[in-house]
Amino acid sequence: MERKTTRAQFIAVSLKLFQQKGFKATTMRDIAQELNIEAATIYNYIKSKQALLDGLLFEIANRFHEGLSNIESSSYAPVDKLKALVNLNVRLTVEYPYHVALLVNDWKHLEEPRRSAFVKNREEYEGMVRQIIQAGIKTGALRPMDAEIATYAVLSSIRWLFLSLIHI
Amino acid sequence: MERKTTRAQFIAVSLKLFQQKGFKATTMRDIAQELNIEAATIYNYIKSKQALLDGLLFEIANRFHEGLSNIESSSYAPVDKLKALVNLNVRLTVEYPYHVALLVNDWKHLEEPRRSAFVKNREEYEGMVRQIIQAGIKTGALRPMDAEIATYAVLSSIRWLFLSLIHI
DNA sequence: CCTACCGATCGGTAGG
DNA sequence: CCTACCGATCGGTAGG
Numbered sequence: 405m406e407r408k409t410t411r412a413q414f415i416a417v418s419l420k421l422f423q424q425k426g427f428k429a430t431t432m433r434d435i436a437q438e439l440n441i442e443a444a445t446i447y448n449y450i451k452s453k454q455a456l457l458d459g460l461l462f463e464i465a466n467r468f469h470e471g472l473s474n475i476e477s478s479s480y481a482p483v484d485k486l487k488a489l490v491n492l493n494v495r496l497t498v499e500y501p502y503h504v505a506l507l508v509n510d511w512k513h514l515e516e517p518r519r520s521a522f523v524k525n526r527e528e529y530e531g532m533v534r535q536i537i538q539a540g541i542k543t544g545a546l547r548p549m550d551a552e553i554a555t556y557a558v559l560s561s562i563r564w565l566f567l568s569l570i571h572i
Numbered sequence: 573m574e575r576k577t578t579r580a581q582f583i584a585v586s587l588k589l590f591q592q593k594g595f596k597a598t599t600m601r602d603i604a605q606e607l608n609i610e611a612a613t614i615y616n617y618i619k620s621k622q623a624l625l626d627g628l629l630f631e632i633a634n635r636f637h638e639g640l641s642n643i644e645s646s647s648y649a650p651v652d653k654l655k656a657l658v659n660l661n662v663r664l665t666v667e668y669p670y671h672v673a674l675l676v677n678d679w680k681h682l683e684e685p686r687r688s689a690f691v692k693n694r695e696e697y698e699g700m701v702r703q704i705i706q707a708g709i710k711t712g713a714l715r716p717m718d719a720e721i722a723t724y725a726v727l728s729s730i731r732w733l734f735l736s737l738i739h740i
Numbered sequence: 741c742c743t744a745c746c747g748a749t750c751g752g753t754a755g756g
Numbered sequence: 757c758c759t760a761c762c763g764a765t766c767g768g769t770a771g772g
Contacts, residue, residue, distance in 0.1 A: 408741090425680065426594075426596060426680055428594060428597050429680075429681060431765080431766060431767080432767060432768080433765090433766080433767095441742090442741070442743080443766090444741085444742070444743085444744090444745095444768080444769080445741050445742070446768095447767095447769080448741070452767075452768075453766095453767065453768090454767095509677075512592075512593065512594055512597075513594070513597060556732065556735075556736060560728070560732040563728070563731065564724065564725075564728040564731075567728070568724060576757090577757090599749080599750060599751080600750075600751060600752085601749090609757065609758090610758055610759080611750090611751085611752090612752080612753080612758070612759080612760090613757050613758070614752095615752070615753080616757070620751075621750095621751065622751095
């Protein structure tokens with residue numbers, strides 16, 4: 405019988421269990437059992453449970469952040485930037501549904517100072533969205549509206565999409 | 573110095589901490605510390621941590637369920653039932669934001685067999701919403717659409733509202 | 741990838 | 757509402 409667990413398998417199983425039971429409720433022994441290895445062996449793949457969360461969270465958060473940065477620095481008109489933003493959200497959510505689930509459900513369990521860094525990253529992201537919306541209002545392409553509320557509306561669509569994808 | 577913690581205080585503190593840290597990450601000692609009592613004293617107010625979660629979850633879930641049952645058995649037209657449903661959601665979310673937060677974030681931590689009962693309750697709720705939408709389509713009051721997706725759209729609005737209320 | 745552990749913490753109980 | 761605990765579990769380490 406082949407042993408040898410790959411790092412990719414370890415990550416996939418971790419993400420699946422985090423989504424099913426939540427980060428806090430998932431123990432290293434849960435993950436190990438699913439991989440048919442001992443709990444101690446997990447530390448060949450990762451430094452700590454917290455480092456695992458950190459890596460997964462910033463991996464997907466950075467993809468969102470970088471994607472939106474590229475859109476913002478483009479020469480698109482505001483409305484086209486908005487379309488590109490929705491496209492980015494759909495694409496990332498479809499490609500990384502479990503990462504997005506972790507992002508939405510378990511970012512609170514990041515420990516300081518990384519938690520603050522994460523929140524700052526998210527606030528920058530929201531700020532970029534709001535700026536695009538405000539620019540669209542100023543050019544007249546968007547009817548006057550509360551940019552803050554519109555930002556929430558756009559961002560909450562991410563949550564909705566991943567919920568349908570993962571089927572909760 | 574007055575001692576004496578009321579049960580209402582205990583519930584309020586528990587809900588606040590569950591929202592801030594999540595159910596699993598909140599320990600009985602966290603709650604006790606916030607109330608300036610010993611952890612053991614908590615068991616004068618509740619039988620177990622699981623029973624606390626159970627009580628809070630079904631309290632709010634039943635309010636949603638009963639509210640929608642009343643709407644469904646009314647003689648309103650489908651579109652007016654839909655309006656009453658949105659009204660119900662807004663009202664309960666504004667009145668019980670922390671209960672709703674717990675409902676959205678921590679229902680997974682209910683243990684069997686109560687977890688299954690909870691999921692069944694939610695599926696009935698979703699089924700009632702879907703039926704109202706389907707009735708509205710049949711009478712022509714609503715344009716033809718995918719009732720399942722429309723149901724998700726209505727229900728996801730709950731999440732969005734409580735997120736704004738609690739400010740995450 | 742495993743054996744053999746360990747210190748810390750957690751939910752909870754006994755008995756006032 | 758407290759003191760005094762306890763069994764179970766958890767993240768993690770040492771040393772192969």
